[in-house]
Amino acid sequence: MMAKITILIVEDDPDLREALADTLALTDFNYLLAEDGQQAIQLLQNKSIDMVVSDVNMPKVDGYQLLQWVRQHVPQLPVLLMTAYGSVSQAVEAMKQGAVDYLVKPFEPDALLAEIRRVLQGTPKKSCDEPVAEEESSRQLLLLARKVAATDSTVLITGESGTGKEVLAQYIHRHSPRNEQPFVAINCAAIPENMLEATLFGHEKGAFTGAYSSSPGKFELANNGTLLLDEITEMPLGLQAKLLRVLQEREVERVGGRKTIRLDVRIIATTNREMLSYVQRGEFREDLYYRLCVFPLMWQPLRTRPRDIVPLAERLLVVHCRKLKHPIVKLSNEAKKTLLQYTWPGNVRELDNAIQRALILQQGNLIRPADLCLTTTSTVGQPVLQTMAPVLKERVINTSAPTDNNAQPMMAKELTSNEIEEGMLAGEDTHGSGSAMESSFDRAIESGPLGEDLKQREYELIIDALRTEGGRRRETALKLGISPRTLRYKLAKMREQGIDIETMIA
Numbered sequence: 050m051m052a053k054i055t056i057l058i059v060e061d062d063p064d065l066r067e068a069l070a071d072t073l074a075l076t077d078f079n080y081l082l083a084e085d086g087q088q089a090i091q092l093l094q095n096k097s098i099d100m101v102v103s104d105v106n107m108p109k110v111d112g113y114q115l116l117q118w119v120r121q122h123v124p125q126l127p128v129l130l131m132t133a134y135g136s137v138s139q140a141v142e143a144m145k146q147g148a149v150d151y152l153v154k155p156f157e158p159d160a161l162l163a164e165i166r167r168v169l170q171g172t173p174k175k176s177c178d179e180p181v182a183e184e185e186s187s188r189q190l191l192l193l194a195r196k197v198a199a200t201d202s203t204v205l206i207t208g209e210s211g212t213g214k215e216v217l218a219q220y221i222h223r224h225s226p227r228n229e230q231p232f233v234a235i236n237c238a239a240i241p242e243n244m245l246e247a248t249l250f251g252h253e254k255g256a257f258t259g260a261y262s263s264s265p266g267k268f269e270l271a272n273n274g275t276l277l278l279d280e281i282t283e284m285p286l287g288l289q290a291k292l293l294r295v296l297q298e299r300e301v302e303r304v305g306g307r308k309t310i311r312l313d314v315r316i317i318a319t320t321n322r323e324m325l326s327y328v329q330r331g332e333f334r335e336d337l338y339y340r341l342c343v344f345p346l347m348w349q350p351l352r353t354r355p356r357d358i359v360p361l362a363e364r365l366l367v368v369h370c371r372k373l374k375h376p377i378v379k380l381s382n383e384a385k386k387t388l389l390q391y392t393w394p395g396n397v398r399e400l401d402n403a404i405q406r407a408l409i410l411q412q413g414n415l416i417r418p419a420d421l422c423l424t425t426t427s428t429v430g431q432p433v434l435q436t437m438a439p440v441l442k443e444r445v446i447n448t449s450a451p452t453d454n455n456a457q458p459m460m461a462k463e464l465t466s467n468e469i470e471e472g473m474l475a476g477e478d479t480h481g482s483g484s485a486m487e488s489s490f491d492r493a494i495e496s497g498p499l500g501e502d503l504k505q506r507e508y509e510l511i512i513d514a515l516r517t518e519g520g521r522r523r524e525t526a527l528k529l530g531i532s533p534r535t536l537r538y539k540l541a542k543m544r545e546q547g548i549d550i551e552t553m554i555a
């Protein structure tokens with residue numbers, strides 16, 4: 050089976066490219082080589098490729114632009130980035146944009162192969178896998194999860210954004226009899242609507258514009274294992290009906306295909322919403338809700354489980370130090386106190402972000418309160434912007450922040466999002482031939498202080514509009530002049546950055 054798997058290596062350094070090819074030549078994997086992102090895109094349009102391993106800094110089209118292209122055209126294709134030590138914070142950002150992981154150069158050939166196998170098998174990382182659970186409520190939750198893990202029951206995990214729902218889903222899979230089989234996750238909010246069906250159920254070659262080759266869906270990939278449907282309430286109603294049918298009949302048909310594929314998949318769904326109110330408003334099918342909510346589990350918000358906070362911070366420190374090949378860094382007693390005093394609206398994900406920032410800012414392998422940047426919380430994401438200024442200098446482009454903070458800058462960015470979601474995602478390159486230059490300009494803007502500022506402004510406008518509209522998504526989208534889908538997509542991105550939207554609205 051492995052013999053059919055093709056890895057695309059994208060690396061501009063000829064020596065390293067050759068070394069990577071030599072590494073793969075000794076395995077059962079097929080491989081293709083590209084010198085830069087542009088060549089990679091050509092290959093992706095013409096060949097059947099199962100995974101991309103790409104350098105970040107390359108001429109013409111760089112690793113981030115390639116990642117963006119893959120996310121738009123073949124969202125289910127895993128992309129592993131290879132990055133130098135200095136650009137690790139950007140690689141973390143890339144992971145939020147959909148890279149499956151990153152490897153810090155230099156790395157051993159075995160580390161690359163282990164990572165490729167892990168990604169292709171869809172298995173979570175082995176180290177530091179067990180969830181931290183010191184608080185009594187967390188222990189009870191893990192106990193229940195272990196019990197349900199032994200069965201094939203469908204599980205619905207609820208809890209505020211960033212509380213650890215995916216971590217719990219992986220825990221259930223690991224402790225289930227299916228643990229040798231794949232664990233496959235799909236975030237229903239982060240996949241554009243026109244790609245969601247094909248991503249879930251697979252498609253045949255030519256089923257739609259841009260379907261360059263046939264591809265299995267997440268259901269197929271998860272066969273005999275576990276499928277995590279993340280943020281299930283973000284699934285459009287039309288697709289909910291199809292999902293219900295698949296769950297009832299336990300079989301799937303690829304888009305544009307005729308063959309029926311039998312399935313044996315354990316389903317875990319997650320949401321940070323009040324699902325019943327979605328059902329009452331007619332936005333989520335009642336029959337699907339009851340099919341998913343067979344065994345409900347709920348994470349408490351981090352602020353109500355103080356005993357978890359410091360152990361979580363310590364775990365996250367170990368994880369990130371290992372990843373960055375950084376000597377172990379400790380928390381000072383004052384930093385621990387600061388962590389315990391904070392209310393964590395973005396839950397564990399926000400704690401994770403704070404620890405990553407602190408690791409960059411700390412000196413002497415000791416984290417002090419100021420390194421955590423947790424002082425101001427009045428504006429969405431504000432603490433990061435204010436205190437990260439020295440760090441952001443690294444990737445500054447020389448431009449000043451906009452003086453006019455009304456809707457204008459947001460509209461400019463919105464156009465890009467709409468192009469991405471509704472044009473390019475349908476398989477049309479709306480940028481035309483000048484796209485590389487335009488998008489590298491966009492990237493420069495977005496990664497500079499102006500881009501950060503615009504992003505913050507956009508977040509504020511979204512939160513304000515949600516507040517005015519009492520949290521109603523459709524009305525908010527109308528008010529902002531964007532499609533409900535674009536709004537959902539932006540909210541998913543905000544949640545990924547640790548913003549607790551519900552708390553902000555309240």
Ligand SMILES: Nc1ncnc2c1ncn2[C@@H]1O[C@H](COP(=O)(O)OP(=O)(O)OP(=O)(O)O)[C@@H](O)[C@H]1O
Nearest residue numbers: 180181210211212213214215216321397398401544
């Ligand atoms: N109990 C835990 N032990 C260790 N790490 C955790 C735990 N809970 C959460 N994390 C870490 O916190 C981050 C967020 O967790 P996760 O993605 O599971 O949250 P989530 O509830 O699924 O978020 P969202 O609602 O935004 O999808 C991850 O980096 C995860 O590794």
